[in-house]
Amino acid sequence: MEGVDTSKKVDHDLRMFDIAANLSDESFQGIYHGKKAHEPDFEVVMNRARQYGVEKFLFSAGYIEDAVKSYDLATKSEDYFMTIGVHPCRATEVYKDEGTVETYHEKIEKTIEEHFVDKSKLVAVGECGLDYDRFHYADKDSQMAAFPFHFDMAEKYNLPMYLHSRATGLEFIDIVKKNRDKFPTGVVHSYTGDEEELKEILELDLYVGINGCSLKTEENCEIVKKIPLDRLMLETDCPYCDIRNSHFSSQYVKTKIPKVAKKKYNPEKMCKERNEPCTMIQVLEAVAGIKDVSEKEVAEAAWENTMKMFKLE
Template identity: 40%
Template sequence: MVLTIAKFCRMATNTSAFKFIDIGVNLTDHVFRGVYHGSKKHEDDFYDVIQRSKDIGMKKMIITGGNLKESLEALEIAKSHEMLYCTVGCHPTRTNAFEKSGDPDKYLVDLINLAKSNSDKIVAVGEFGLDYDRLQFSPKETQLKYFEKQMDLAEEAKLPLFLHSRNCSQDFLDIIKRNRHRFSGGVVHSFTGSKEEAKEIVDQGLYIGINGCSLKTQENIETMCSIPTDKLMIETDAPWCEIKATHAGHRFIKTTFPSKKKEKWEKGFCVKSRNEPAHIIEVLEVMAASRNEDITQLADVMYQNTMSVFFPDKP
């Protein structure tokens, strides 16, 4: 049986709603304000997006910071709502920002100061790591240098890591292993690697974040199924990484969301092809069905995993 979101919410009211923490959501993206590629297509529906996430059981969300400017923006948004938190750091494809700033050391100090002075809202260093699929944005040497340099940020701010890894497994793991004594833990988010990579990440005491991009192929799903439940977290990476009809995991989705094209936006509807935090229920459904695990128990374990890493002192 396929459930629309309205039916699901009524059902959740009568039973017990799942508890979710979306570990990676890009709420700084202007599409959540109705702006696409610089053009206004519909009304600002940011708070509708937040409400839909609450309706399916969202308790907390972590907004991703991609550089210093975006980390500041993420922090301001996080301050606007009690359920919102954020990361601070520099994405591998944006590590040129260190040198373009004219003073890489000051850029790092600014990141450190931002994290240390906002510990109530900033819960992780990130998004940072390596991405060899998009070297056109930042060369390998620059990525390597500032991935390791941001370990200073993790150590100074005493924060866990929100990590990015694409087509760089050995270099990524070498840096993690070399600096493992400098941080308490963390997660490799939006994981699309192999079973072998997953095992090595888990062996370092890190968690693995699963979203729609992690469930595209049957191989992706088999890798996800190989990860111990007590090392999993869940996310959307919204507005990206939706689970498309062509994805291997799509057949397991039971909860659907009424949507319209952005040009025909209407209040109460999602925007077609714009992933949003409420869609985390779809990720959970694919994970639970693929792993043949009880959906409520799986959600509970991932919630507790996330609380233990990013919110150990928060209710």
């Protein structure tokens, strides 16, 4: 998939909304692992995404400083939106400077009230949830403590939930069930769970976000087949979660996007070391191929679901 140009950009009647574009990440400032490789290229990246049919973007935030950066980026265009919350892998953030869950909750609400002048940019509470694959970032107790207050925020601001679940059995589901009356709807993004968890998510009337990490194995792709189109959303989770040649879903990818190593940075090509929103077209192609329906049908369903959930219709 790498280094092969394509003369075909997506059809103009395809429109996509990337619900997981982490554009506040340092790589879009040209910084990788603390070292600068090239100049900031946010606008270059966004323009490339538009060439491939991505029209709207959600900058998901996992802690307060990230949310402030995401808000500042979101004010650059009417097509940019953002979230605020504590990612489970950042759950220990709440205890920084001898803080507590309660004081961190207060800081988030203060940030919303004082920094977010345009409240319409904030369209969901999160990213929040549980991640049992990455206890090296945050232990289970910290994650469990940091998750519940998000439901109270969603209730207060009447916002949907932007949720994360990774290898949690049904503990994540149990917590969401107990709080389901507090929020209008939500999406479990970057879904990699099994059929049992998917069934529970759908019964809770939630949406499911799919990206490259959701499409790694044949088993993953069998799960994607079972997601109804009226519950589906698409995302890249960039700069992570690209579809790689080793992924089972790569057989369905048709659009080739040129890449180059960051050491040979060229603004006309993607950096190999990071994913970008332009690869939404590849996620779309993979999901359409797996479900054996047209790209147009998948794109429109995901677009309508996203606009509806985030109250942007």
